[in-house]
Amino acid sequence: MNPTIPRIFVFLLVVLGVYLWIGYSITALTGGGGDDTAVVDITPEGGETIYWGKGRCFTCHSVGGQGSAVRGPNHGQFGEKFPQPMGARAIERAAERSAKEGVEFTAVDYIVESMASPGAYIVEGYKNEMAVVYAPPISLELKEIKAVVAYLMALGGDLDMEAIDTNPSDVTAGLYSKISAAAEAGGGDPEEGIIVYEDNCQECHMLNDDGGGEIGPDLTGIAAIGLDGLSEAILAPAKAMTEGYETHVVKNKEGRQFIGLKTRDEDGEVDITNALGDVETLDKADIETISVDDTVSIMPDDIAEVITVKEYQDLLSFLMLQKPVEEQ
Ligand code: HEC
Numbered sequence: 660m661n662p663t664i665p666r667i668f669v670f671l672l673v674v675l676g677v678y679l680w681i682g683y684s685i686t687a688l689t690g691g692g693g694d695d696t697a698v699v700d701i702t703p704e705g706g707e708t709i710y711w712g713k714g715r716c717f718t719c720h721s722v723g724g725q726g727s728a729v730r731g732p733n734h735g736q737f738g739e740k741f742p743q744p745m746g747a748r749a750i751e752r753a754a755e756r757s758a759k760e761g762v763e764f765t766a767v768d769y770i771v772e773s774m775a776s777p778g779a780y781i782v783e784g785y786k787n788e789m790a791v792v793y794a795p796p797i798s799l800e801l802k803e804i805k806a807v808v809a810y811l812m813a814l815g816g817d818l819d820m821e822a823i824d825t826n827p828s829d830v831t832a833g834l835y836s837k838i839s840a841a842a843e844a845g846g847g848d849p850e851e852g853i854i855v856y857e858d859n860c861q862e863c864h865m866l867n868d869d870g871g872g873e874i875g876p877d878l879t880g881i882a883a884i885g886l887d888g889l890s891e892a893i894l895a896p897a898k899a900m901t902e903g904y905e906t907h908v909v910k911n912k913e914g915r916q917f918i919g920l921k922t923r924d925e926d927g928e929v930d931i932t933n934a935l936g937d938v939e940t941l942d943k944a945d946i947e948t949i950s951v952d953d954t955v956s957i958m959p960d961d962i963a964e965v966i967t968v969k970e971y972q973d974l975l976s977f978l979m980l981q982k983p984v985e986e987q
């Protein structure tokens with residue numbers, strides 16, 4: 660195991676649920692979203708807004724006859740399969756969780772856990788494919804999660820705002836801290852992220868002293884650029900071009916074109932290194948034009964199409980642990 664990953668973090672993150680691509684595709688295809696900056700109150704109404712909007716719950720869940728998604732359990736009372744709405748059902752589920760964990764679970768604890776660690780309890784007949792709702796691309800804030808809990812508890816349950824917000828049980832308080840810590844680290848599993856990194860990034864980037872390619876910048880301590888900085892660097896490399904790594908386009912007098920990084924400029928020669936790491940040495944006397952194209956990076960910009968959302972969340976978590984050495 661990578662010694663730079665504090666064990667407690669691994670513990671917190673490893674238990675997070677699996678976020679399958681298929682689930683994401685459905686989420687993405689059916690739109691969802693809404694106003695990402697909307698601020699809601701911690702009330703059932705606020706939660707309803709999140710549920711049918713930014714939280715994208717409706718892309719997998721329905722509430723009684725409202726909505727049509729069936730990937731996840733219906734949250735209302737619906738047919739024989741769902742005799743009780745979520746607020747009431749949560750009391751039964753909580754009893755099961757208490758028996759299994761040997762710790763008392765309340766209905767609120769159960770619903771909070773379903774979002775904090777979706778993989779902890781899998782509803783019979785369903786797959787472990789609930790989204791991590793506090794990680795990109797859904798990225799609910801804790802306040803929004805509390806609002807959704809209020810919405811679901813109000814569906815046939817005993818709505819106790821103290822248990823949800825101001826005076827949570829130890830179990831809920833622990834899950835809330837976990838959500839905050841995990842959201843800050845990208846919401847994924849950093850150990851899985853190592854594999855994603857090795858498969859997709861290492862060929863171009865050095866990291867710590869573990870080797871890697873030298874086409875892109877050394878990523879040691881890269882957590883310093885923050886979660887947003889990392890997301891942008893990975894999803895839209897050209898928008899956040901690292902200085903000194905601009906893409907150069909060179910045309911020689913024979914009309915041939917070379918695209919890559921200018922990795923050497925001396926003695927009347929220029930080296931252009933392409934994305935594969937191949938170096939072309941050009942005599943300046945043979946160059947017709949040389950220019951910088953700031954609309955493309957040598958770093959591929961289709962990573963989101965190549966890896967799943969779960970892999971992306973795992974990768975971000977791993978990179979968020981790459982703190983500058985002196986801070987460790
Ligand atoms: C990608 C699909 C998907 C999305 C998006 C999703 N869920 Fe789920 N959810 C599931 C699946 C599948 C299950 C059943 C498997 C399990 O228990 O983890 C589930 C289970 C649940 C349960 C437990 C239900 C029960 O009967 O005990 C709750 C509560 C829940 N989700 C809430 C939410 C909320 C709230 C949101 C939005 C903030 C949400 N889910 C978003 C797929 C999803």
Ligand code: HEC
Binds near residue numbers: 901904
């Ligand atoms: C073909 C080579 C290549 C691959 C593969 C590649 N990168 Fe890059 N990366 C670069 C280059 C070149 C730059 C500098 C230009 C830029 O900022 O886009 C860069 C920049 C970055 C930066 C910004 C660094 C800084 O100091 O601001 C991050 C973060 C990054 N890459 C992460 C990744 C991750 C994560 C992966 C794997 C998913 C990856 N890269 C895959 C070549 C690559």
